[in-house]
Amino acid sequence: MTSNIFQDIKDRVDLKDLVRYYGLEVDRGGFACCPFHNERHPSFKVYEDHYHCFGCGEHGDHVDFVQKLYGLTNIEAAKKISHDLGLGLDNGELAIPVKSRILKPQKDEAFLLWLDESVHTLIEYKKLLQYWEKIYNPRSPIDKVNDRYLESINKRGYTEYYLDKLLYGNEYEQRQCYEIDRDYPLRIKKRLDELDAVSRKAPKHAK
Ligand SMILES: [Zn+2]
Structure with a gap:
């Protein structure tokens, strides 16, 4: 780090x-x-x-x-x-603990925790995909297509769509995500954790 x-x-x-x-x-x-x-x-x-x-x-x-x-x-x-945003960059010393806008106390706790965590995860993943799309973009038609480039092409649309619903949608739309595909952010979280292990941006420094 x-x-x-x-x-x-x-x-x-x-x-x-x-x-x-x-x-x-x-x-x-x-x-x-x-x-x-x-x-x-x-x-x-x-x-x-x-x-x-x-x-x-x-x-x-x-x-x-x-x-x-x-x-x-x-x-x-x-x-x-x-x-x-749950970025883990502050070494645990927290100067200003302010509750996130998304957590509202009077509602269903499991849903709210899921919502908060999902927003953090998808914001981070979306940014990573944008970065990958830029740096792994094939320079010529004969270049071998990088897996991370493919992942960004495959996942970016749905990730943005999903995140828009969570950030911009009303509660009905947020709950729709929860009912229909609540595992998506959890799978992405797992993916980000895996990537942490091998360092997400390793090739950037290696090249
Ligand atoms: Zn102004």
Whole structure:
């Protein structure tokens, strides 16, 4: 594990998923209503690695967003992200324990635990697939197709669809996932655990 928690967060979480996790509704064009100034029409644009508000000029990356939203220092914000999304980057020292938005106490506990865990797992897996798709993309038609590239092609659509339902769907849609295919995030969790053992990004450093 590298020591740069800030870079690790960027590598492992899509900024759009992060801002959605903290309650923003991002439209298809990547715009949301800005949480830093009052507005009714979205002028807060979320890019791959940064955001910019065309209304008030707020600008930043993953950690900046959480730092400003919750009034934290940057290291507190990084720890909070790691904690909330279950990234395990904070060495167990947790500065700011804040419950995730998704856990609501009055509902069925097994379902809520499943939901919380599934969101963490799929956010992480989706980002990993995007990364694999980029670095293992065959350079020419005669290249042997990499297994990780195939996995990203095969799994990305369903993973994104499923995650969208969990992050954006109403409770009915979330429960549909739970009833119909609740094992999917569990299988992905297993897959991520296997990959941890062989290091997910090993080839990046090896090449
Ligand atoms: Zn703004």
